[in-house]
Amino acid sequence: MGRDYFPIVLLVGFVAVNAVMMLLVSHLAIRPRPTTVKQAPYESGIPTVGDARERFSVKFYMVAMLFIVFDIETVFLIPWAASFRQLSCLAPLAGGVCPGGNISFFGFGEMIVFVVILVVGLVYVWKKGALQWD
Numbered sequence: 001m002g003r004d005y006f007p008i009v010l011l012v013g014f015v016a017v018n019a020v021m022m023l024l025v026s027h028l029a030i031r032p033r034p035t036t037v038k039q040a041p042y043e044s045g046i047p048t049v050g051d052a053r054e055r056f057s058v059k060f061y062m063v064a065m066l067f068i069v070f071d072i073e074t075v076f077l078i079p080w081a082a083s084f085r086q087l088s089c090l091a092p093l094a095g096g097v098c099p100g101g102n103i104s105f106f107g108f109g110e111m112i113v114f115v116v117i118l119v120v121g122l123v124y125v126w127k128k129g130a131l132q133w134d
Helices: 006-029 058-075 077-082 106-128
Strands: none
Touching: 058 077, 058 106, 077 106
């Protein structure tokens, strides 16, 4: 069981060591020389105008939350696709293939229900006008 998680642990360890090393090297390699130009806020080449604490429309937050919800929901398609053969076979897989006559609709039907729920939610949000940017 431990060998199954070894690649994931190795990846997480590599990412952590890489992050620490990048921070350490950048901290040791620079000589800070702060100036007023370097301390000024900068956004895509456009000089800042006004206060940074201005109010945003609620529509902005609605679209952002809907994006997050639908984006996270679509991530559930990956584990389903990885185990589709196993979910759609009544018998254990033989060499990665379902034995003849043991094919089931369960795996495909499960995802059809999931996608239909997503589409119903999208149609509801669309009809409510939450996706219109006025």
